[in-house]
Amino acid sequence: MPSLESLAPNTNLADHAKDLQRAATEVAKDIKTEANVRLRDVTTQANARLSDAKKQAGDFYDTAHDYASENPWIAFGAGVAAGLLVAAWLRR
Secondary structure: OOOOOHHHOOOOHHHHHHHHHHHHHHHHHHHHHHHHHHHHHHHHHHHHHHHHHHHHHHHHHHHHHHHHHOOOHHHHHHHHHHHHHHHHHHHH
């Protein structure tokens, strides 16, 4: 690829092109830095939500286990109800 000086015999124009190239490089670095910061923030929020969801799932499991231990018919009825809801949702 030819150099900027060979394309533009006027050194002032070549200097402006180099300045523009440097500025574009700086802007690209700034954009990359900002994207990394946003990605880190979103990842932190997603991990917090995942942690909360895992805690809720664990609490739900404990509650369901307690109900099923006390009366197995509750577990059977809940399973049938969940199955009917899923079947109704899939038929839509």
